[in-house]
Amino acid sequence: MALLEVRNLQVNYGPIQAVKGIDLDVEKGTLVALLGANGAGKTTTLRAITGMVKAYGSVHLGETEILGQRGYKTARMGVNMSPEGRLIFAGLTVEENLKAGAYCIKSAKQYQKNMDRVQELFPILRERRRQQAGTLSGGEQQMLAIGRALMADPEILLLDEPSLGLAPLIIQDIFKTLQAIRSEGTTILMVEQNALATLKIADYGYVLELGKISMHGPASQLVRDERLIEAYLGNKK
Structure with missing residues (x-):
């Protein structure tokens, strides 16, 4: 199956x-x-x-x-989705957006594991964690949208x-x-x-x-x- x-x-x-x-x-x-x-x-x-x-x-x-x-x-x-158009929370920081994606994670240990994984996959999100999400570039916002979906540890x-x-180079990355x-x-x-x-x-x-x-x-x-x-x-x- x-x-x-x-x-x-x-x-x-x-x-x-x-x-x-x-x-x-x-x-x-x-x-x-x-x-x-x-x-x-x-x-x-x-x-x-x-x-x-x-x-x-x-x-x-x-x-x-x-x-x-x-x-x-x-x-x-x-099942978790990163929607078309990203739909990030522009007024929140990068870190706050990622926390929002982990709303169904109850374990602090699992939350931190998910956060570490997302920041390893997208190092720029660690650098920008205290930055307002609305000020990120388009590529960074897309990384944030995917990272936010991954924070729920989806199957x-x-x-x-x-x-x-x-841009083509960002798509490649x-x-x-x-x-x-x-x-x-x-x-x-x-x-x-x-x-x-x-x-x-x-x-x-x-x-x-x-x-x-x-x-x-x-x-x-x-x-x-x-x-x-x-x-x-x-x-x-």
């Missing part, structure tokens, strides 16, 4: 069906990419998994059904467009860190429009088109798929 199992997931916004009965599996210890154009249903899928929008179907974390749970409950169960980390609006996070045992489900860069670090990929899975497979195969290259990698013939 996969760590995260999604079956027949459906989300409606009024008369519009945004997600049309998709299935996907995320194996423990892997990085899985969810790719597609704007409006394909990628963010909605993540929001459904975390309980932020009403959805139908089934979402299992291990053997536990989590679909329909409130966001704070799914976080306590081990699976959901990332929504972590490269959005960032963040993607290297995501590989390190995965190698430490945290499973990742990542929504991205930057298909080529994402497939280079992913284990498996799904492509969403208009709310349906149009293709899926090992990332090493998808990156060579002519349909994907033409549609998403900007190499139309």
